[in-house]
Amino acid sequence: MKHNIGQKLALYPTPATVVGTVGEGGKVNWLLVAHVGIVSHSKLLLSVHSAHYSVKAIDAVKRFSVNIIDESFLAAADYTGTVSGAKVDKSGLFDYHLGEAGMPIIEQSPLAMECEVIDTYEIDGFKNYICAILGTYVEEDKLDEQGRPDYAKLKPVLFEMPTYKYLRTGDVVGDCMKLGKAFGENK
Ligand SMILES: Cc1cc2nc3c(=O)[nH]c(=O)nc-3n(C[C@H](O)[C@H](O)[C@H](O)COP(=O)(O)O)c2cc1C
Secondary structure, eight states, rough: OOOOOSSSSOOOOEEEEEEEEEEGOOOOOEEEEEEEOSSSSSSEEEEEEEEEHHHHHHHHHHHHEEOOOGGHHHHHHHHTTTTOOOTTTOOOOOOOEETSSSOOTTTOEEEEEEEEEEEEEEETTTTEEEEEEEEEEEOOOOOOOTSSSSSHHOOOOOOOOOEEEEEOOOOOOOOOTHHHHHHHHHH
């Protein structure tokens, strides 16, 4: 039996990402963003509170990087979500290089995307950035034979807000479409 626990936003877990920005004088800043989404086959969404230090750089440059987190740098990634760049210099937390679009790519991240803001939707104090992908950088050993990201190897860390925990991924539990097709044939 299910309990109705009220008007809770319970669409978790979501991918945890470290977002990299470039501010005045080329200063890099990092923040943790887990409220991310897909809005079309080529655009993603990032929800950032207007009060965050990073917002100024995102609004000025209209670009940022989205770095998938794995367990190897989870603690440092978590730290980026606990302190503000307004008070603490977070620029030296990760080894990084600038991608072709000038955004900082974390060396330790298995997959990172450079994004360009094409639209912003403000609601409840959050800026929701709709973005195009300018480039996607993947560690060679995390690609399959056909050059596609292999998420079973990548093992992105997920986040859930109700208890503030990070969750592990990596196990394949089924072949998409094949499972449904077989189910349809045998029902
Ligand atoms: C697990 C986790 C997830 C977070 N997700 C978001 C998010 O989706 N959107 C957001 O605006 N802030 C999110 N935050 C909070 C920011 O990362 C945090 O306030 C950060 O210090 C802001 O950095 P800045 O002031 O340097 O921009 C999250 C923090 C944690 C720890």
